[in-house]
Structures are given as structure tokens and as C-alpha cells.
Amino acid sequence: MQIxxxxxxxxxxxxxxxxxCHAQNPQTPPSAQLPGxxxxxxxxxxxxxxxxxxxxxxxxSKGSGQSDPNDPFVAxxxxxxxxxxxxxxxxxxxxxxxxxxxxxxxxxxxxxxTNTKEQLHNTETVLYQKFGQGxxxxxxxxxxxxxxxxxxxxxxxxxxxxxxxxxxWIEAELAKPDSSVKLERHSITIVRGGQKSKTEGINEIPHPxxxxxxxxxxxxxxxxxxxxxxxxxxxxTYAPWPRTEPKPDSIEFRNAGDTFEVExxxxxxxxxxxxxxxxxxxxxxxxxxxxxxxxxxQPIYETQKCTAQASGLIGQPMLISTFSPPVNTSVPGGNxxxxxxxxxxxxxxxx
Numbered sequence: 001m002q003i004x005x006x007x008x009x010x011x012x013x014x015x016x017x018x019x020x021c022h023a024q025n026p027q028t029p030p031s032a033q034l035p036g037x038x039x040x041x042x043x044x045x046x047x048x049x050x051x052x053x054x055x056x057x058x059x060x061s062k063g064s065g066q067s068d069p070n071d072p073f074v075a076x077x078x079x080x081x082x083x084x085x086x087x088x089x090x091x092x093x094x095x096x097x098x099x100x101x102x103x104x105x106x107x108x109x110x111x112x113x114t115n116t117k118e119q120l121h122n123t124e125t126v127l128y129q130k131f132g133q134g135x136x137x138x139x140x141x142x143x144x145x146x147x148x149x150x151x152x153x154x155x156x157x158x159x160x161x162x163x164x165x166x167x168x169w170i171e172a173e174l175a176k177p178d179s180s181v182k183l184e185r186h187s188i189t190i191v192r193g194g195q196k197s198k199t200e201g202i203n204e205i206p207h208p209x210x211x212x213x214x215x216x217x218x219x220x221x222x223x224x225x226x227x228x229x230x231x232x233x234x235x236x237t238y239a240p241w242p243r244t245e246p247k248p249d250s251i252e253f254r255n256a257g258d259t260f261e262v263e264x265x266x267x268x269x270x271x272x273x274x275x276x277x278x279x280x281x282x283x284x285x286x287x288x289x290x291x292x293x294x295x296x297x298q299p300i301y302e303t304q305k306c307t308a309q310a311s312g313l314i315g316q317p318m319l320i321s322t323f324s325p326p327v328n329t330s331v332p333g334g335n336x337x338x339x340x341x342x343x344x345x346x347x348x349x350x351x
Contacts, residue, residue: 050114052194091126138192142346145185153340167317191264202257208248280305286333317346
């Protein structure tokens with residue numbers, strides 16, 4: 001007969017108790033990753049939040065403290081490759097709250113951690129202080145839009161093919177009192193590395209999308225002094241047939257103004273950045289009539305949008321695209337001035 005040690009007896013009891021609990025709750029396995037990035041999966045439990053952290057390329061090997069494979073004192077069989085969760089647990093991060101997890105991404109050298117606010121703070125401390133990386137980097141993203149006549153834009157692009165030289169020439173032109181170059185937009189957004197930021201300056205304008213059609217009113221009374229219509233056949237005079245006007249049945253809101261959305265990722269060298277950009281501007285230019293009787297009014301909007309991905313150096317202006325508004329589209333109130341807009345983005349790292 002084999003007698004178990006006290007430690008082995010305790011481990012067996014824990015195993016049996018865990019199997020009993022699992023048998024009582026077969027629908028929730030112990031390893032289930034329950035959803036809920038902002039609320040607790042358990043009523044009354046601590047809420048969960050999700051954050052993205054930058055990591056170094058050899059995070060799994062460096063963070064887990066694996067030994068040198070050439071060390072003669074290491075066992076012949078190599079250890080199993082650790083996971084992000086295992087490495088963080090070895091560094092003191094707890095994933096005891098149901099729903100807490102860590103996955104790779106969304107970008108390169110990044111992990112997404114879902115945990116309590118306290119454990120997220122501990123994760124930040126471990127990743128950016130214990131390993132000497134400093135606090136998470138953030139950048140000032142400057143968006144500038146300049147306009148000029150199309151011929152001036154073409155000549156300047158040919159004379160200054162380098163983006164930094166073109167930007168320097170534009171700055172010199174802006175200082176001249178009689179210059180044809182104008183600054184149309186300027187926006188500054190603070191973005192944390194690996195995160196998204198969005199800046200908006202808009203007006204919400206309602207406009208109808210569905211209408212109740214015209215109909216004959218329930219009570220019809222023809223006024224004696226009604227506006228008459230004369231037919232050429234018998235010169236008879238008739239009053240116009242009464243009807244109700246179209247009425248809006250559904251209304252939506254359209255944003256008019258400027259929107260700038262950007263995602264920023266710093267390169268491993270600390271000198272380059274990757275950008276995902278989505279700037280846009282929209283304005284209402286007029287009202288158009290539609291319908292058989294031209295009694296339905298709809299707003300007309302003028303929109304400029306750009307979706308781009310770019311890479312560049314920190315502190316160096318990057319020409320992203322032209323951002324010109326439509327011109328001479330025969331729309332009432334539309335733009336009639338032919339100018340080329342150039343969109344520049346510069347990422348600056350604050351001290």
C-alpha cells in the first residue's frame with residue numbers, strides 16, 4: 001500500500017473538487033474565453049477592458065527567460081514554446097477573471113490584452129518599465145491641406161519631387177502676401193502608438209429620406225375664387241384639383257464638416273512610422289427639387305474623402321494625396337473654383 005504525501009493529497013483533493021465543479025456546470029468549461037471587453041461576464045464582477053501593447057520581436061523568448069540552447073547544462077529536450085499568456089503570467093500578470101485573455105495583433109509586434117484595469121496597468125508597468133522601454137510612445141499627427149491653381153501645383157511638383165523640398169517651398173509661398181498658395185485645413189491629433197484617434201468638427205443636418213405620396217384630402221371643397229386653368233377646346237374654366245403635399249416619413253442625419261481618423265504604429269528602429277489615414281470633409285451646398293411636381297426638396301452635399309496607408313520618417317512631411325473638391329458639376333451652389341488641394345501629414349514625437 002502506497003501512502004501519499006500531504007502535498008500529493010492536497011493536489012488530489014483540488015483535482016477532485018475541480019472535476020466536481022465542472023460536472024455541475026458542464027456548459028462552462030474552465031478554459032472558456034467568455035466575451036465582454038468592457039463589462040464583466042459575472043454579475044457584480046470587475047469590468048474588463050481591452051488595450052493594445054507594443055512588444056519587442058523576441059518577446060516570447062526574452063520574456064520567458066529561456067536558457068541558451070547551446071548551454072551544455074540544459075536538458076536535451078527543448079522546452080515547449082511559450083505563449084503570450086504564459087509569459088505574462090510568469091511576469092506576474094494574473095488572468096483569473098473569466099473572459100481575460102491575450103491574443104496577438106492587430107499589428108506587427110503588438111498584443112491585445114483583455115483584463116481588469118488593475119492588471120492592464122500591471123501589464124503596462126512590466127512591458128514598458130521593467131524592461132527599460134520607457135512609457136508607450138505617442139505622436140502628434142499634423143494634417144495640413146494646401147490649395148493652389150492646377151498649373152502652379154503641376155510646376156511645383158515637377159520642380160520639387162522630394163516631399164520635404166515641396167513642403168519647404170509651400171511654407172515659403174505662404175509667407176508671401178500675394179501668393180496663390182492657401183492653407184485650407186490644419187488639424188493636430190495626439191495618437192498613441194498602436195492606437196486609433198479620431199477628430200471631428202461637424203454639424204448634424206437632418207434631411208428626409210422617405211415621403212408619404214400626395215393624396216386627395218378627405219374633405220374636398222372647391223373655392224369660388226380658385227386659380228383657374230383654361231383648356232383650348234371649349235374655353236372652359238376649372239379649379240385645380242385639391243391634393244395634399246408630400247410629407248416626410250423618415251429622417252436621417254448627415255454630417256457636414258471635417259473628420260480625421262488615423263492609426264499610428266511606430267517602427268522598431270524608433271525613426272519610422274506606419275499610418276492608416278481616413279480624412280474627409282463634407283459641406284451642404286444647396287437644395288434640389290425632385291418629384292413629378294418638383295415638390296420634394298433634397299439637400300446637395302459636396303464631399304472629399306481619402307483612405308490611404310503610408311510609411312515615413314518621424315518629423316518629415318509626407319504628401320498623401322490630392323484632396324481637391326469637385327468643380328463645375330452643374331449642381332446649384334456647387335464649387336466653381338478650380339484649385340488643386342495637396343494633403344500633407346507630419347508625425348512629430350513630443351519631448
